[in-house]
Amino acid sequence: MSERRPYMRAQPRDWWAHKPYLGYTLRELTGAGVALYGGILLAGLISLARGPEAFEGFRSFLTSPISLLIHLLLLAVMIWHVVTWFQTMPKTMPKLIVGGRHVPQQNLMVAGVALAALCSVALIVLVLAVGAWS
Amino acid sequence: MTPHAPKRSMSPVFWLMFGAGGMLSALFGPALIVLTGIMLPFGLGVPGRFGDYAHALRFAQNPLGKLILLAVIALFFWHGAERIFLTLKDMRAGALPVLRVATYGVAALLTLVTLALLLEIGF
Amino acid sequence: MSEVMERAKTIELRVLRYRPVSDAEPVFQAYQVAYSDDMSVLQVLQSIKDTLDGTLSFRWSCRMAICGSCGMMINGDPRLACNTFVRDLAPNPITVEPLRNFPIERDLVVTVGDFVKKIESIYPYIIPKTPKPVEDGEYLQTPAQMAAYESFSDCINCMLCYAACPQFGANPDFIGPGAMALLQRYNGDSRDGGQQLRLDSIAGEDGVWSCTAVGVCSDACPKQVDPANAVNQNKTKSALDFFLRFLRPGEKS
Numbered sequence: 236m237s238e239r240r241p242y243m244r245a246q247p248r249d250w251w252a253h254k255p256y257l258g259y260t261l262r263e264l265t266g267a268g269v270a271l272y273g274g275i276l277l278a279g280l281i282s283l284a285r286g287p288e289a290f291e292g293f294r295s296f297l298t299s300p301i302s303l304l305i306h307l308l309l310l311a312v313m314i315w316h317v318v319t320w321f322q323t324m325p326k327t328m329p330k331l332i333v334g335g336r337h338v339p340q341q342n343l344m345v346a347g348v349a350l351a352a353l354c355s356v357a358l359i360v361l362v363l364a365v366g367a368w369s
Numbered sequence: 370m371t372p373h374a375p376k377r378s379m380s381p382v383f384w385l386m387f388g389a390g391g392m393l394s395a396l397f398g399p400a401l402i403v404l405t406g407i408m409l410p411f412g413l414g415v416p417g418r419f420g421d422y423a424h425a426l427r428f429a430q431n432p433l434g435k436l437i438l439l440a441v442i443a444l445f446f447w448h449g450a451e452r453i454f455l456t457l458k459d460m461r462a463g464a465l466p467v468l469r470v471a472t473y474g475v476a477a478l479l480t481l482v483t484l485a486l487l488l489e490i491g492f
Numbered sequence: 493m494s495e496v497m498e499r500a501k502t503i504e505l506r507v508l509r510y511r512p513v514s515d516a517e518p519v520f521q522a523y524q525v526a527y528s529d530d531m532s533v534l535q536v537l538q539s540i541k542d543t544l545d546g547t548l549s550f551r552w553s554c555r556m557a558i559c560g561s562c563g564m565m566i567n568g569d570p571r572l573a574c575n576t577f578v579r580d581l582a583p584n585p586i587t588v589e590p591l592r593n594f595p596i597e598r599d600l601v602v603t604v605g606d607f608v609k610k611i612e613s614i615y616p617y618i619i620p621k622t623p624k625p626v627e628d629g630e631y632l633q634t635p636a637q638m639a640a641y642e643s644f645s646d647c648i649n650c651m652l653c654y655a656a657c658p659q660f661g662a663n664p665d666f667i668g669p670g671a672m673a674l675l676q677r678y679n680g681d682s683r684d685g686g687q688q689l690r691l692d693s694i695a696g697e698d699g700v701w702s703c704t705a706v707g708v709c710s711d712a713c714p715k716q717v718d719p720a721n722a723v724n725q726n727k728t729k730s731a732l733d734f735f736l737r738f739l740r741p742g743e744k745s
Contacts, residue, residue, distance in 0.1 A: 240512035241595035241603050246661040251459045256658055259706045263456045266387075269394045270449020270476075272402060273442050277483060279405075280438065283429055284486045287422040294420060297410035306406025313398040320395040323705050326724040327388075329680070332639055340721075347395075355400035359414075362404055366415035375696030381731035384701075455704050459658070 262319040268312030275305075321347030383451050383473065390448025393441065401441070426490070435487045443480040450476035503527050503578055504585035505536060507548065510596050518596060521545075522585075527578045533586065534562050534573035537600075550600040557714055560650030564600050565589040570655035570712045591655040593664070606664065607651055610671040614690055618678065621685030631683040641680030644673045644722055646715045653709035653719050659702050666702035667694055669709035669719030676722035691726070691733055700727045 247253075251260045282293035296302055325343040332338070407413065409420040418424065428434040454472035462468065502524050510518040523540050531539075534552055541548050553559040555574045562573040567587050578586070594602035620631065653669035660666045675694065679687045694700050703723045710720040 238513050239597065241597055242510055242512070242518060243595045244518070244592070246593070246658070248461060250658050250661065251456075255656075255708050255711065256706065259704075259708075260456065260459070263452045263459075263704075266391075266449045266452025266456075268449075269390065269398065269445050270453070272394075272398070273445030273449065274479075276405070276438070276442050276445075277479060279425075280429070280442070280483065280486050283422070283425055284489050290422045290425065294410065297406065297420075302406065302410070306402055309406070310399060310402045313394065313402055316391075317395045317399065320391055323707070324392075326705060326707065326721050327728045329725050330640065330643070330721065332636060335636060335639070337639070351396050351399075354396040355398075355403075358397055358400040359403060359408075362408070362419075363414050366419060369416070374692035375699065377695045377734065378697045378699070378701040380697070380701040381734035384727060385731050459662070459704070 262315075262323070265312050265316035265319065268309050269316060272309050272313070275309075317351045318348060321351070383447070386444065386447040387451035390444035390446075393444050394448060397441075429487065429490050430492050432492070439483055439487060442483045443476075446476040446479050447473075501527055501582070503536065503582050505533075505540065506585055506587045507537075507540075507600070508587075508589040508596075509548070509599055510590075511547075512598060520587075527582070529579045531578050532574050533566055533571075533576045533578060533581075533588065536578060536586075537573060537588070548600075549598050558648055560648035563591050563650045563652050563655065565592055565655065570652040572650060572652070572714050575714055591651055593655055593657070593661040594651070602651075604651070607649075607654065607668070607670065610667055611649070611674055614667070614671055614675040614678075614693055615686055616674050616678065618681060618684050619686030619689070620683060633682055637682040640682070641677050643717055644677035644680065647673045647677070647717045647719075648715055650714065652712040652714065653717075656708040656712035658706060658708075659704055663698065663702050665698040667699050669723055672700065672726060673717050673719040673722040676726065679726075688733075691729060694726060695730050695733070700724075700730050703727070 250256055279290075279293050282289040321344045324347060325340040328343075330337055331343070404415075408415055409417075411417075429438060450472040454468055457463065457468045457472070458465065463471075505523045505525060506520050507523065508518045509515070509521045523544055525536050525539055525544070527536055527539075532555075534555060537548065537550055538552075541550075550564070550573070551561040552574065553561045557572050557575040560572075563570060564573055565571075565588070566573065566576050567581060570591060573588075588600065590596050590600045590602045594604075597603055618631075624631075647670060649670060651670060653673075654660050657666070657669055660668050672694070675690050678684050679690055700723055705720065705724055707720045709723075710718045713719060
C-alpha cells in the first residue's frame with residue numbers, strides 16, 4: 236500500500252511581478268509601446284483620408300505638449316525595446332562559431348544595437364538631406 | 370514504437386509576424402518617433418511644410434509609400450498583439466479565446482482598416 | 493582551541509517539510525546549525541540529518557555539481573545545494589524548499605517521473621545520417637562539428653531550469669528547457685539524421701511554443717548549457733518548417 240501523496244504547490248498568480256521575472260514582463264510590455272506608436276500613425280492616416288482639415292487637426296495635436304510627452308515616453312520605451320530585443324534575439328539563432336570559437340551572445344547584442352543605431356541615424360540623416368536639398 | 374507527433378501549433382504564424390515587427394521597430398522605431406513626433410511637427414532640421422497635407426498625401430499615394438505605411442503600421446500592431454497576448458496569458462487575465470480576440474483580433478481589424486484607408490486615399 | 497572557536501558560528505535553516513502520511517500540507521521547520529566557512533548548504537543539511545533530525549529527506553550524491561541530484565530552492569533561487577555556500581548567505585536565515593514547479597514527494601524530494609518521460613520522448617540517441625556497419629569504422633567528427641553541440645551535452649539533468657521556468661510552472665506538459673537541450677544535442681550532431689523526427693515532436697503547443705523567451709533557465713543552469721538557446725533556435729527551425737514543409741516530398745501535413 237503506497238504512502239505517496241505528492242503535493243503540488245500552486246504557482247503564484249503574480250509570479251510575473253516578482254524577481255527574476257519582472258524584467259521579462261517589462262521587456263514584453265515594450266511591445267505595447269510599439270503598438271501604441273503604430274496607433275498614432277494609424278490616427279494620422281485616418282485624418283489624412285478624411286481630408287485637409289482633419290489632417291491639420293492631427294498636425295496641430297502633434298505640436299501640443301501632451302503629444303510631445305507621449306512621444307518622448309514612447310521613445311524611451313522604444314529604446315528599451317531595441318536593447319532588450321537584441322539581448323533576446325541571439326537566443327533564436329544557432330551558436331555562431333567564427334574561427335573555431337563561439338561568438339558570445341553579448342557580442343551579438345552589441346552588434347545588433349549598433350546596427351539599430353546606424354539604421355535610425357541613417358533614416359534621420361536621409362530625411363535631413365532631403366529637407367536640405369529641396 | 371513511434372509515438373505520433375503532436376498536433377502542430379499555429380504559433381509560428383504569429384511568431385514570425387512578431388519577429389518581423391520587432392526587427393522593423395528595433396531598427397527604425399526610434400528614428401520614426403523622433404521624425405514624426407518631434408522633428409516634423411516642430412520643423413527641426415526639416416522644413417515644417419514637409420509634414421503638411423500635400424506632402425503627406427503624396428507620400429501615402431505613392432505605391433512605395435503605401436507599402437511602407439502598411440508594413441510599419443500592420444507589423445507594429447502584430448508585434449504588440451503577440452506580446453500583449455502572451456503577457457495577459459502570463460497574468461491569467463482571462464480565457465485564451467477572449468485574449469486572442471482582444472489582441473490578434475484587434476490587430477487583424479486594424480490591419481484591414483489600414484489597407485482600406487490606403488486604397489481609399491488612391492494613387 | 494582554534495577549531496572550537498571556528499565552529500562557534502551558527503546559521504538558521506528554514507526547511508519546508510512535508511510528510512505525506514502525517515502532514516496535510518508542507519510546513520516550515522527551523523534548525524539552528526553550527527557551520528564553518530567551507531560548508532555548502534548540502535553539508536549543513538547532512539549535519540542536520542546526522543545530528544539534529546534524522547527524518548529530514550533530500551537527494552544528493554556526488555557533492556561536486558556533476559550528478560544533478562541536490563537541486564532545491566535556496567532563498568527562492570533554484571540551486572544545487574552542494575554548489576551553494578553558507579558563507580555567501582550568512583548570517584541571515586537560509587530558506588530551503590524543494591524545487592519549484594514539481595510535486596513534492598517528501599521534504600526536499602520532488603517527483604521526477606514526468607521529466608524522465610520528456611527526455612525519452614525526443615529520441616535521445618544518435619539516429620545515424622548514413623548508417624554503416626561496425627567493420628567500416630567509426631563515425632568521424634571534426635572538433636568544429638563537436639563544438640556545435642557540445643555545450644548541450646553538458647546537461648546533468650538537475651532540473652534547475654524547470655524550477656526557474658514560469659511557463660513550465662503554468663503548463664506542466666511543456667517539454668521544457670532540459671529536454672530541449674538534449675534534443676539540440678542530437679539535432680546539432682553532424683552524425684545524426686533524425687532532425688525532422690525531433691522537430692515534429694516539438695512542433696505543438698506543449699513543444700517549443702509554450703516558451704516565451706523568459707531566459708531564466710539559462711541563468712539557473714549550473715553547467716552553462718544555455719537551454720534558452722536550445723529552445724529558441726528551435727522556434728526558428730519549427731517556424732520555418734511550418735511553412736517549408738509543403739516543399740518536402742511525402743509530407744502529409
